[in-house]
Amino acid sequence: MRLLVLLFLVSMAVPAGAQPKEALTVDMPGDVATMDPHLQWDTESYTVYRNIFDNLVTRDGGGKIVPQVATGWRYSDETTIVFDLRTDIRFQDGSKLTPDDVAFSIRRIINPAFKSPQLSQFDQITSADVTGPAQVTLHTKTAYPVLMAQLVKLSIVPKAYVEKVGDQKFNQEPLGSGPYRLRTWQRGVQSVLDSVDNYWRGKLPFRTVTFRAVPDGPTRIADLRTGRADITRGLSPDDAESVKADKSLRLLPVATERVAYLFINTLATPTRDKRIRQAIAMAIDRDTIMASLQQGYARPVNIVLTPANFGYVADVPGWPYDPDGARALIKEAGAEGAVLSFITSPSYDRRLNEAVQQMLGDVGLKVDISVTDQPTFLRRRQGTPEDAGSLSQGRWSCACQDADGVIFPLFRSGSIWSKMNNPAFDVEVDAARIVLDPATRLEHYRRAFQVLREEVPGIGLFQDYAIYLARKELKWTPTANEAFFIMDMQWQP
Amino acid sequence: MIRHFAGRVGQAIVATSGVLTIVFFIMRLSGDPTLLLVPEGASAQQIAELRHALGFDRPLLVQYVAYLSDLAHLDLGQSVVQRASVAGIVAERIPYTMMLAAGALLVALGIGIPAGIVMAVWRGSIMERALAGFVLTGQSLPTFWSGILLILLFGVALGWLPSSGADSLQSLVMPSIALGALTMSTFARMTRIAVLDELSRDYVMAARARGLSLRTAVLRHVLRNASIPVVTIAALEVGNLLAGAVIVETVFAWPGIGQLAIQSIAARDFLVVQAIVLFVSTVYIGMNLLADIAYAVIDPRIRLER
Numbered sequence: 001m002r003l004l005v006l007l008f009l010v011s012m013a014v015p016a017g018a019q020p021k022e023a024l025t026v027d028m029p030g031d032v033a034t035m036d037p038h039l040q041w042d043t044e045s046y047t048v049y050r051n052i053f054d055n056l057v058t059r060d061g062g063g064k065i066v067p068q069v070a071t072g073w074r075y076s077d078e079t080t081i082v083f084d085l086r087t088d089i090r091f092q093d094g095s096k097l098t099p100d101d102v103a104f105s106i107r108r109i110i111n112p113a114f115k116s117p118q119l120s121q122f123d124q125i126t127s128a129d130v131t132g133p134a135q136v137t138l139h140t141k142t143a144y145p146v147l148m149a150q151l152v153k154l155s156i157v158p159k160a161y162v163e164k165v166g167d168q169k170f171n172q173e174p175l176g177s178g179p180y181r182l183r184t185w186q187r188g189v190q191s192v193l194d195s196v197d198n199y200w201r202g203k204l205p206f207r208t209v210t211f212r213a214v215p216d217g218p219t220r221i222a223d224l225r226t227g228r229a230d231i232t233r234g235l236s237p238d239d240a241e242s243v244k245a246d247k248s249l250r251l252l253p254v255a256t257e258r259v260a261y262l263f264i265n266t267l268a269t270p271t272r273d274k275r276i277r278q279a280i281a282m283a284i285d286r287d288t289i290m291a292s293l294q295q296g297y298a299r300p301v302n303i304v305l306t307p308a309n310f311g312y313v314a315d316v317p318g319w320p321y322d323p324d325g326a327r328a329l330i331k332e333a334g335a336e337g338a339v340l341s342f343i344t345s346p347s348y349d350r351r352l353n354e355a356v357q358q359m360l361g362d363v364g365l366k367v368d369i370s371v372t373d374q375p376t377f378l379r380r381r382q383g384t385p386e387d388a389g390s391l392s393q394g395r396w397s398c399a400c401q402d403a404d405g406v407i408f409p410l411f412r413s414g415s416i417w418s419k420m421n422n423p424a425f426d427v428e429v430d431a432a433r434i435v436l437d438p439a440t441r442l443e444h445y446r447r448a449f450q451v452l453r454e455e456v457p458g459i460g461l462f463q464d465y466a467i468y469l470a471r472k473e474l475k476w477t478p479t480a481n482e483a484f485f486i487m488d489m490q491w492q493p
Numbered sequence: 494m495i496r497h498f499a500g501r502v503g504q505a506i507v508a509t510s511g512v513l514t515i516v517f518f519i520m521r522l523s524g525d526p527t528l529l530l531v532p533e534g535a536s537a538q539q540i541a542e543l544r545h546a547l548g549f550d551r552p553l554l555v556q557y558v559a560y561l562s563d564l565a566h567l568d569l570g571q572s573v574v575q576r577a578s579v580a581g582i583v584a585e586r587i588p589y590t591m592m593l594a595a596g597a598l599l600v601a602l603g604i605g606i607p608a609g610i611v612m613a614v615w616r617g618s619i620m621e622r623a624l625a626g627f628v629l630t631g632q633s634l635p636t637f638w639s640g641i642l643l644i645l646l647f648g649v650a651l652g653w654l655p656s657s658g659a660d661s662l663q664s665l666v667m668p669s670i671a672l673g674a675l676t677m678s679t680f681a682r683m684t685r686i687a688v689l690d691e692l693s694r695d696y697v698m699a700a701r702a703r704g705l706s707l708r709t710a711v712l713r714h715v716l717r718n719a720s721i722p723v724v725t726i727a728a729l730e731v732g733n734l735l736a737g738a739v740i741v742e743t744v745f746a747w748p749g750i751g752q753l754a755i756q757s758i759a760a761r762d763f764l765v766v767q768a769i770v771l772f773v774s775t776v777y778i779g780m781n782l783l784a785d786i787a788y789a790v791i792d793p794r795i796r797l798e799r
Contacts, residue, residue, distance in 0.1 A: 027657075030756065031748075033574050040574065041532070115546040120535040171576055187575070187585055188748040189659065214657050214746035215756075222644045222656040375524040375761055382528070382537075398534055409534040416537045 021473075021491040024206040026484075027220040027229040031188050031213035036171040037155035038109040041118050041399075046153075047233075047484040048191055048211050053155035053176035054089065056102065057148060061488075063308065063401060063480055065148050069102065069156050069177075078143035078436060085134045089200050091158045092181040099130040104159035106138065114167075121150050121400075142434045145441060149310075149400040152481075179204050179487050188213060193486075201487065209486050224249055224469055231470040233484070237295035240467045252468040254478040255299050257308040258397040259406065260461040262356065266420045267385035270338040276365070277456035279329040280391075281319035283363040284356065290462050293351050298462035303449045304396075304407060306463040308480040310438070311403025311445040316453055318460065326363040336364040343370050343389035345377035352393055352461075367391065382416040395464055401481060403445050404433050411457050420457040501785070505778040512774045516767060517557060525549035526573055526761035547573055560767075569771075570764035574757075583750060583768045589659055590749030593742065594734045596669030601676035601730070606723070608677075609684025613692065614711060624681070632678035636737060640671045640744035657746040664745075672741040676730045683726050687719035721792055728784035732777045 028047060033040040037049045058068045070083040089097040106128035109116050124144045131137040140147060161175050174182055179201065180193035190212040195204040212229065214220045217239055223229040225246065235243075240251055264280060265271045271280070290298040302318035305311060330336055340360070344353050357367040370389065372380070380387050398405025408429050413421040425448055432444035452458070466482050476489040527544040535543075544550050551559075563570055569579040608628060612621045634642075647667060648656035655664045691697065692715060700710045739751035750769050757765040 034576055036576070039576055040530075112542065112546070115543065117530040117543065118532060119543070120539040121532055123539070168577070186748075187577075187582060188753060212658065212746065213748065215752065216641070216744045216746070218641045219644060219657045219744055219746060222641075222649050225649045226652065226656045228656050228658070373523070374759070375526070375528055378528040379524055396533060398532075405534050409536075416540070 021493075022206060023208040023210065024231070024486065024489070024491075025210045025212060025229045027212050027214045027223050027232040029213075029215055029217075029220070029234045032185070032191055032211070034171050035174040035182065035185065035191075036167065037157065037174075037176075038105070038114065038116050038118065039171065041153070043482070044213075048193070049155065049174065049176075050483065051178055051180040051193060051209070051486050052092075052174055052182055053157065053178045054097075055153070055155050056083065056151050059152055059401075059479065059481060059483070061477060061479060065152060069097065073148075075436065076137075079140045081138045081140070081147065082131065083136045083138070085136060086200070087134050089177050091161070091177045092175050092196055093158075093161065095158060095160065097156060097158070097177050099132070099134060099136045101156055101159045102136045103128040103130050104162075105154065105156045106136075108157070108162075109154065118153070121153065124150075143436050145433065145436050145438075146400055146402050146404045149402050149405075153399060180209060183208075204487060205490055206486060221469065224471065227471065231468060231474055231476075231489075233466065233468045233482075235467040235469050237293070237297045237465075237467070240297065240469075241295050243469060248472055250470050250472045250474070252470055252476065252478050253297055253465050254468075254480065254482075255306070255308065255463050256397065256466050256480050256482055257306050257399075257401050258395050258464040258466075259301060259304055259306050260298070260352075260393070260395050260464050261304045261410075262459045262461055263381075263392045263394060263410075263419075264457055264459070265385055265388055265390050266455060266457045268388070268419070269386075269390040270335060270340060271390040273333050273335065274455065275329045275333040276335050276338065278319065279326040279333075279335075279363060280360060280365070281456050281459050282322040282326040282329070283359050283365075284459060284461070285321050285359060286461055287321070289352065289355055293349065293355060294462065294465070297465035297467060299465075301460040301463050304410065304452065304458050304460040305403055305449075306480075308463070309401050309403055309406060311407075311432070311442065313442070313446045313449055316446065316449040318453075319456075323363050330364050337366060338364075339366045339368060340390035341370055342367050342391040343372070343377060343380055344392055345372055345374040347374045347377075348393050348395075356391065356393070385419045388419055393461075399481060403448075404429070407445075407448060407452070408433065411452065418457070420455065422451055422455055422457075425451040425455070498782070498786075501782055505775075505782065508778060509771065509774045513767060513771060514557075516770050517560065517763075518553065520758075520761070520763050520766060521553055521556065524761065526763070529761060530573070560764075569768045572757075572762050572765050574760050574762045574765075579764045579768045582765060583753070583772065586748055586750045586753050587772065589747060590735070590738055590742070590751060592659075592665060593668055593672060593738055593747055593749055594731065596665045597673035597676060597734050597738075598731075600669050600673030601680050602727075604673075605677040605680030606684050609681040610688055610711070610716070612681065612685040613688035614707070616689065628678045628681045631674035631681075634674065636671050636675075636740045637744055639674060640667070640741055643667045643671055644745070659745075659747050664747075668741050668745040668747050671744070672734060672737050675737065676734060679726060679730060679733075680723065683723055684719065687722045688715055691715040691719045717791065721788065724784050724787050724791065728780045731780045735773055735776065 028044050030044045032045045032048050033042055034045055035049055037053050054069050056070045057065050060066045069085060071086055073081055073083045075081055085099055085102060091097060106125060108114055110122050110125055124140045125138055126141055127139045129137050158175055162170050179196055179199045181196050183192045183194045185191040190210055193209045195207050220232045221239060221243055224232055243249055264277045271277055303316055342353060353369050357369060360367050381392055396406055409415045409417050411418050411420050411425060412429050413426055428444045428448035432441045435441060468478055473491050473493045474489060475492050527540055527549060531540055531543060572579050572582055575582060608624050612624050615621055644656050647654045654667055658664050697710055738749055739755055742749045742752040754769045
């Protein structure tokens with residue numbers, strides 16, 4: 001009896017928080033679409049599979065591109081890049097990761113027959129060959145400065161295993177060289193990952209990670225409150241404000257490479273008059289948008305790009321908030337009462353649409369908002385200038401942290417998104433994508449942004465934030481490219 | 494009798510084919526999923542190539558014939574979003590919705606029918622007024638709100654039940670209540686009307702005059718007669734439950750086909766949506782057939798007419 005009492009007292013004396021946390025639970029807004037890293041690349045999918053696979057290169061906490069499977073790389077000429085590879089990496093079945101696997105992975109994703117939705121991000125690569133016992137050489141169509149940024153997204157898959165089981169099975173039962181191995185995947189419900197022993201990059205913080213699909217925002221927050229989940233992402237600024245008071249939780253906001261912008265049609269509708277576009281730029285009160293709609297979870301930008309992207313130039317000024325100046329310009333253009341169409345879908349923040357409508361109404365422009373579903377909106381927005389409306393909003397990220405992935409598709413003539421035909425702009429962005437020297441590229445982008453400032457085919461509204469919510473014991477610093485590496489997290493009770 | 498039911502089954506097949514055809518064309522007329530699959534910076538040519546690779550540039554009639562031919566081979570196709578067999582994806586999720594519907598039906602029948610009977614038998618009393626208020630609440634609260642309220646109360650504040658997910662019997666409780674509430678109200682009201690109607694009939698008065706207690710009269714005679722309209726409603730309510738499941742499944746992270754339907758519609762994953770429509774219409778039509786059979790069992794007059 002006394003022994004029992006003693007044992008009881010001893011067990012009470014051990015603090016509950018002394019045991020390390022073995023299992024981490026992540027609530028996501030949806031389930032993984034594909035586990036094959038060369039197929040879908042939506043946020044849910046890569047949140048999970050980037051922990052199962054290693055990539056050729058990756059970005060560190062500060063955003064710099066650093067080695068991962070590759071130890072280093074050099075340009076032997078403008079279109080030829082030689083990668084030296086690690087030799088100590090093993091896939092989760094014990095087999096070695098060899099240059100064959102790297103070449104295979106690249107060829108697989110650029111093969112049109114594979115129908116990867118990601119193809120457009122890698123199609124500047126023409127070939128990948130094994131050129132040494134620990135070396136792979138890539139060729140690109142032209143000098144391609146964004147290559148390394150794109151390779152950050154390329155995962156290395158095991159050639160032998162993929163060829164043995166086939167693409168279908170590989171999608172169900174992936175095998176990578178990353179820190180976590182897939183144990184089970186219940187579609188629509190959750191995926192469970194186990195840590196790999198002796199992972200080459202070091203010690204892993206959790207033994208098991210469960211990614212749960214929980215579509216409803218308030219439900220995810222309730223899960224965090226009850227401890228059913230330890231971290232979640234995708235909180236809106238309003239959600240963030242509502243959980244601030246909860247001391248058991250911690251908000252983890254981060255400024256991302258995503259830019260919130262207003263598109264303005266330069267080729268059709270009343271906005272084809274440059275004065276109206278400049279007036280619109282002066283009529284939008286971006287500070288109020290950032291403070292009220294984004295609850296401060298936003299940073300100002302003067303161009304259609306964020307500082308997290310290469311190519312950002314701080315010295316090209318934005319248009320000041322000047323409603324009187326806007327009214328004067330509109331009067332000069334004889335456009336008082338002009339009707340502008342604002343096309344949008346439920347995927348975009350409705351309040352921002354209405355704020356823009358109100359602000360433009362204040363300076364004499366009537367805005368008609370037209371809401372359709374997302375694919376219809378995309379079809380109109382990417383269609384002829386007459387079809388694309390006068391205005392729409394967007395939150396653009398190329399997941400490449402480079403201006404080439406942002407202003408080239410958005411504004412270069414001939415792109416499906418662009419409703420602008422400006423040869424001076426085209427020349428600059430064309431030149432910036434085939435020269436490797438960063439300083440030269442920056443000069444081209446500076447000139448490009450000066451054209452954009454004058455022509456106003458779009459306005460940068462703010463640098464968007466990603467807001468994560470975690471139990472207060474979870475230590476993690478999110479990054480601008482919204483990477484979700486479990487290895488970088490720590491539990492400190 | 495057999496000929497009659499064979500006829501009904503034939504009608505059911507025609508109805509289901511009609512629904513499938515309408516859904517097929519309506520979804521495709523507003524566009525395809527290609528734009529949703531490609532990265533933001535993809536060029537017009539890259540989009541066209543992916544569209545061609547996935548087969549969405551074929552004329553609609555060609556796609557329709559191909560779909561029918563696959564159906565004839567019992568092949569429901571591949572999901573373009575998940576790159577996996579549609580039959581597999583849908584089959585995995587059906588049991589969850591079945592469980593949820595069963596739970597909701599249990600709540601609805603278990604609370605609704607007794608409530609309806611009590612409201613009819615003790616008409617005019619305080620009990621009836623209280624129950625009527627309760628029933629009205631069940632009818633008025635939208636599930637996207639009642640769901641999160643239940644989670645906040647029983648999950649967060651009290652900690653009695655899990656706040657989301659489908660991993661235990663306890664996690665079935667709140668979603669069943671949220672989903673069953675509206676159907677419960679419908680059953681309560683229908684049962685009350687049906688029982689009241691029967692209670693006013695001559696045979697009840699005659700039975701009471703013969704000395705039968707009200708309780709025996711209700712249990713032995715009234716309920717059986719009153720069940721006919723309730724059975725009709727029950728068959729229709731299954732359809733409502735499947736529809737309501739969409740919201741409840743989303744709020745509670747319950748991985749059924751309702752949630753899958755919403756996500757697939759948004760993603761333009763046509764073949765998954767079509768498979769779900771096929772399943773749901775089969776269930777709905779099947780339930781109505783079952784209701785017809787139940788009538789024949791309950792009401793001898795229907796049997797004799799046939």
